[in-house]
Amino acid sequence: MEQNVQEALSPTQVTGENGAFYLDVIQGLTKEFKTLPSKYFYDKQGDRLFQRIMACEDYYLTRCEAAIIRQQREQICAAIQNGEDSFDIIELGAGDGTKTVHLLDSLARQGKSFRYMPVDISGNILDELTGNLLAQNPELNIQPLEGEYFQMLDQAVSLSSLHKVVMFLGSNIGNMPPADALRFCTRIRQSIRPGDRVLIGFDLVKDPYLIRAAYSDQQGITKAFNLNLLQRINSELGADFDLDLFDHYCSYDPLTGACKSYLVSQRKHTVTFPNADIHFSEGECIWMEISQKYTLSQINQMAVDSGFEPVSTFTDSKGWFADVVWKAV
Ligand SMILES: C[S@@+](CC[C@H](N)C(=O)[O-])C[C@H]1O[C@@H](n2cnc3c(N)ncnc32)[C@H](O)[C@@H]1O
Structure with missing residues (x-):
């Protein structure tokens, strides 16, 4: 009742x-x-x-995504940059950032100029993330943003006119039903400009057990x-x-x-x-x-339906998880 x-x-x-x-x-x-x-x-x-x-x-998701990012970081970095040397990286629901750190390291070693803006509703995890990243690289340009996804995304986007890379890792996108996930991606698209990129982690369908x-x-x-x-x-x-x-x-x-x-x-x-x-x-x-959980064709369809063009798909050796790069059109 x-x-x-x-x-x-x-x-x-x-x-x-x-x-x-x-x-x-x-x-x-x-x-x-x-x-x-x-x-x-x-x-x-x-x-x-x-x-x-x-x-x-049993929680294979983190291991699979970590392997993708560690082993294919150079290709992922190339796919998200769109040939730009200066850009902003906005990570929605960044958590403790243990996977993202590999991408940031690669970009720093390539001498790229970027600002990293992790967004999270948990101030506690943002403090932990910021402390860890600065301990490893005191030169890192980091601007943590505590709050809801889109409030903080809009704030982050307004800070500069540089190329934007929006990351949403860890199968966070899976924490909403598919119709909401489509609306979520459409909303990201509305906040950024043509040519900007997103990097999203999807868990793939597999053995139900x-x-x-x-x-x-x-x-x-x-x-x-x-x-x-x-x-x-x-x-x-x-x-x-x-x-x-x-x-x-x-x-x-x-x-x-x-x-x-x-x-x-x-x-x-x-x-x-x-x-x-x-x-x-x-x-x-x-x-x-x-x-x-998604199939690769459902993921590509979501890209097109939300105003993006699929650029690259990175999967782990078992084909259990996918990190995809889309370009805003
Ligand atoms: C499943 S964890 C994933 C963390 C990280 N992306 C990873 O791959 O390990 C989800 C994270 O998103 C954050 N989060 C959940 N809902 C949020 C919201 N509405 N706005 C901002 N952050 C949110 C949580 O605090 C948490 O740190």
């Missing part, structure tokens, strides 16, 4: 630092099929857990990552989720390429917010995240 969101809110709760967070959470939990926005995963503890997920044996295993690791780190959002809601919004009452479930549908993570209520119970009660039945799920 859907609750009226406004009824669940007091005016003081929809304003202030956590107002948008509160509104998004209550909106998601009062839908007929409960959901929570995955962008809230990344507080300090969420950042730490995501770094542990990336190091997991491998995909499901990547999101259901045996050590329970993915489960802890999902439960951490409930913990964050408790501490920042004053709710009383009992984390022991939720288990983690992941499904993958080979026909649609959608891999979805859920938290499953283990029994009937009620979670209380300062101004709302959220009821759970036994077995009821909160949809936490989508990790969409």
Whole structure:
């Protein structure tokens, strides 16, 4: 049964630092099929857990993309530059930047003049990234931008008229359904000019067992990552989720390429917010995240449909992951 969101809110709760967070959470939990926005995963503890997920044996995505970038960095650097010697690199959802650093190193060694602008909603991970990069290369021209993707993209683009390279790595694009991913790419295209480039990491369709295993690791780190959002809601919004009452479930549908993570209520119970009660039945799920998988032809179609021309596709030796370069037309 859907609750009226406004009824669940007091005016003081929809304003202030956590107002948008509160509104998004209550909106998601009062839908007929409960959901929570995955962008809230990344507080300090969420950042730490995501770094542990990336190091997991089953989470092949980071290893595959790291191999692509390490082994094909010269070709990737050539594809993103469009022959320009000076340019801006804007990385959306940069995270800890452990893969990007190889590209930045190559460009610096080639004597290119570039400014690196990592964008992330998590100030914590941006501080870590900036500290690490400057420790390795104190000469790096870096301008971190903390905030939402498009607010920060527009700010970054307005800083100069140089050639732009927009990067979106780590299968971040998979954290939205395909129609939203298309809108996202179209929105990037609207912010940049013809000739500018994007570099996007897509996870590819493959053996469904491998995909499901990547999101259901045996050590329970993915489960802890999902439960951490409930913990964050408790501490920042004053709710009383009992984390022991939720288990983690992941499904993958080979026909649609959608891999979805859920938290499953283990029994009937009620979670209380300062101004709302959220009821759970036994077995009821909160949809936490989508990790969409693509074929190469779907990726090329998305490029064309969003106003780009595919330039290069870089895959790992197993063909599990692709980093693609598109040119804005
Ligand atoms: C899946 S991680 C990927 C990190 C990195 N790109 C990589 O490949 O390792 C997603 C990152 O995007 C950031 N993020 C998620 N939603 C965001 C949003 N709406 N605006 C800005 N950053 C966001 C998160 O804080 C997190 O650091």
